[in-house]
Amino acid sequence: MKHILLSLFALFTTISVHAEDGHQLWLRYQPVNKAKVLCDSKSATIQIAKQELETYYNGAQIALKLDATMPDDDGYRFDGSTLSARREAGLLYGTYALLRGDMNMESHPAYDLRLLNHWDNLDGSIERGYAGESIFWKIENAQLSTFNAQLIEEYARANASIGINGTVLNNVNASPKMLTTPYLKEVKKIADILRPYHIKVYLSINFATPMALGDTKTADPLDKSVAKWWQKKAKEIYKLIPDFGGFLVKANSEGQPGPGDYKRTHADGANMLADALKPYKGIVMWRCFVYGANHKGEDRVKQAVSEFKPLDGQFRDNVILQTKNGPLDFQPREPYSPIFDQIKQTPNMVELQITQEYLGQSRHLVYLAPMWQEFFSQVNPKQLRGIAGVANIGLDKNWCGHHFSQANWYAFGRLAWNPMLPSDKIAREWLQQTFTRDPQFVNTMAQIMAESREACVDYMMPLGLHHIFKFDHHYGPEPDGFIKSYPLEWCPVYYHKADKQGVGFERSSKGTDAVSQYRKELARTYDNINTCPENLLLWFHHVPWTYKMKDGSTLWESLQFHYNRGVITVETHHNIWHNKMRHYIDEQRWREVDDRLHHQVENAREWRDTCLKYFGQFANE
Numbered sequence: 001m002k003h004i005l006l007s008l009f010a011l012f013t014t015i016s017v018h019a020e021d022g023h024q025l026w027l028r029y030q031p032v033n034k035a036k037v038l039c040d041s042k043s044a045t046i047q048i049a050k051q052e053l054e055t056y057y058n059g060a061q062i063a064l065k066l067d068a069t070m071p072d073d074d075g076y077r078f079d080g081s082t083l084s085a086r087r088e089a090g091l092l093y094g095t096y097a098l099l100r101g102d103m104n105m106e107s108h109p110a111y112d113l114r115l116l117n118h119w120d121n122l123d124g125s126i127e128r129g130y131a132g133e134s135i136f137w138k139i140e141n142a143q144l145s146t147f148n149a150q151l152i153e154e155y156a157r158a159n160a161s162i163g164i165n166g167t168v169l170n171n172v173n174a175s176p177k178m179l180t181t182p183y184l185k186e187v188k189k190i191a192d193i194l195r196p197y198h199i200k201v202y203l204s205i206n207f208a209t210p211m212a213l214g215d216t217k218t219a220d221p222l223d224k225s226v227a228k229w230w231q232k233k234a235k236e237i238y239k240l241i242p243d244f245g246g247f248l249v250k251a252n253s254e255g256q257p258g259p260g261d262y263k264r265t266h267a268d269g270a271n272m273l274a275d276a277l278k279p280y281k282g283i284v285m286w287r288c289f290v291y292g293a294n295h296k297g298e299d300r301v302k303q304a305v306s307e308f309k310p311l312d313g314q315f316r317d318n319v320i321l322q323t324k325n326g327p328l329d330f331q332p333r334e335p336y337s338p339i340f341d342q343i344k345q346t347p348n349m350v351e352l353q354i355t356q357e358y359l360g361q362s363r364h365l366v367y368l369a370p371m372w373q374e375f376f377s378q379v380n381p382k383q384l385r386g387i388a389g390v391a392n393i394g395l396d397k398n399w400c401g402h403h404f405s406q407a408n409w410y411a412f413g414r415l416a417w418n419p420m421l422p423s424d425k426i427a428r429e430w431l432q433q434t435f436t437r438d439p440q441f442v443n444t445m446a447q448i449m450a451e452s453r454e455a456c457v458d459y460m461m462p463l464g465l466h467h468i469f470k471f472d473h474h475y476g477p478e479p480d481g482f483i484k485s486y487p488l489e490w491c492p493v494y495y496h497k498a499d500k501q502g503v504g505f506e507r508s509s510k511g512t513d514a515v516s517q518y519r520k521e522l523a524r525t526y527d528n529i530n531t532c533p534e535n536l537l538l539w540f541h542h543v544p545w546t547y548k549m550k551d552g553s554t555l556w557e558s559l560q561f562h563y564n565r566g567v568i569t570v571e572t573h574h575n576i577w578h579n580k581m582r583h584y585i586d587e588q589r590w591r592e593v594d595d596r597l598h599h600q601v602e603n604a605r606e607w608r609d610t611c612l613k614y615f616g617q618f619a620n621e
């Protein structure tokens with residue numbers, strides 16, 4: 001451990017004089033080497049905290065103390081000379097808080113479960129990954145090849161520094177191979193590196209694994225041989241990894257196998273796995289991202305509630321339902337998923353997407369914290385059991401593809417700790433650590449970050465439009481998208497329903513009545529075209545082109561205004577970066593961001609031009 005930290009330290013000192021490639025993330029601490037750190041424990045975690053403080057803490061002396069009277073496991077308190085926590089993890093989190101200059105003397109996380117979900121495939125590719133191949137999985141000469149241990153430790157440190165305490169190592173579209181012994185041995189090695197940083201390992205599983213591996217004849221969750229197989233597998237896993245966290249499951253969704261294949265319910269499937277994990281305190285995170293199966297033909301955004309509400313109350317106590325923030329699919333703007341109103345007896349987790357699948361991927365500067373905060377302003381954070389973020393991390397030198405995409409990883413961790421932290425505060429914190437403390441730079445860029453998500457909504461899909469992306473890769477506009485052989489729910493025309501009368505999806509009581517899945521007051525607000533927030537208008541209503549918006553313009557004029565505003569905003573952002581930001585930071589990162597902003601402007605113009613041309617055909621008829 002020590003030598004890795006020392007070599008990191010050596011690396012940092014060299015890098016700080018030369019160009020920066022972003023690999024250090026927000027951890028660009030400068031060595032001070034003056035603090036004396038007092039502590040009794042020799043545990044690996046405490047040694048990490050000690051080493052970090054001895055090297056980077058700007059005070060003369062500090063004591064680390066375990067204090068059983070602290071109210072929770074991971075929180076910490078600092079009184080100016082002693083850092084206290086109930087567990088070592090808290091001391092580690094407190095250490096990183098001090099190093100980032102956090103003056104908050106006492107802090108406790110909102111959730112026990114603060115997880116990253118990696119959609120990493122075992123061949124090294126990453127589903128919706130835009131920053132290179134997987135840091136965990138690699139195939140060489142058709143053989144499983146091992147990861148770079150130092151990189152995994154850097155990953156652990158970065159996550160610990162923002163309070164993340166769990167990680168799912170593979171894609172929810174999971175390969176049955178994941179649970180074979182050679183792969184589990186790799187998982188053990190990764191878990192051993194992450195453990196001192198208090199990061200637990202979890203796996204996504206393929207529901208049909210025992211059958212796919214040829215060990216059972218069926219994957220029916222009520223079949224004894226199947227349940228037995230999972231129990232044996234759990235035993236094997238926990239022997240290798242005693243603190244293994246549990247399973248994440250995508251079942252009967254987008255072609256994945258599941259209990260529905262045997263006419264069993266999601267509860268039957270989840271409970272069978274939960275029983276296998278229970279003796280070891282493992283959990284099952286069961287995803288509600290399900291459509292096109294039992295409720296085929298129903299408005300896609302309603303299907304999760306239709307499927308899961310009748311099962312509420314039937315799940316074991318170590319099952320958590322994991323649901324995306326919106327009812328459709330990580331769009332630039334969605335209303336929250338009504339699952340969070342409807343599922344009352346089963347614990348819920350929210351799944352956010354850090355990787356910008358639908359928000360310009362790693363080519364656009366889009367800061368996601370304001371979007372996540374919008375979710376937390378609608379769904380009370382206290383009603384959730386945990387939070388998961390689909391990671392944007394890959395083998396690219398700067399981890400995330402775009403230097404500013406690192407901010408989304410950082411913000412996710414900070415919000416998982418405290419969902420009430422203002423997004424602007426997080427942006428500033430991140431900018432100061434990642435680039436420079438110069439207030440001119442920080443103020444300007446914090447402003448740009450704050451505007452970036454709304455700009456993206458404007459140039460892609462304003463006023464509640466959704467899912468008009470190009471097929472499959474989801475980059476760029478395709479409002480006329482329709483492929484006969486595809487499910488309708490994948491086609492843009494299904495979502496905007498433009499015709500010569502108007503545009504938008506009628507989900508009011510006059511249409512699919514998706515509004516009725518929301519809590520009463522909101523259902524009423526959304527149902528009425530006059531009270532529905534304009535930023536969700538076309539999500540809930542099919543609106544005439546000549547409809548009068550609140551500012552007096554027609555819908556069509558308003559749509560044009562938004563598309564143009566989005567483009568102008570990113571043009572301005574690029575101009576500012578290009579002309580004013582260069583001298584504040586290193587040349588390499590400045591240039592790389594500049595190139596991407598240049599591209600973003602072009603892509604935003606493509607969105608505007610394509611969409612206005614397409615919708616104009618109807619509006620101007």
Ligand code: GCW
Binds near residue numbers: 119173250254329
């Ligand atoms: O957003 C869609 C993505 C799929 C993804 C799926 C899911 C992992 O386009 O790539 O599959 O959602 O969340 O399961």
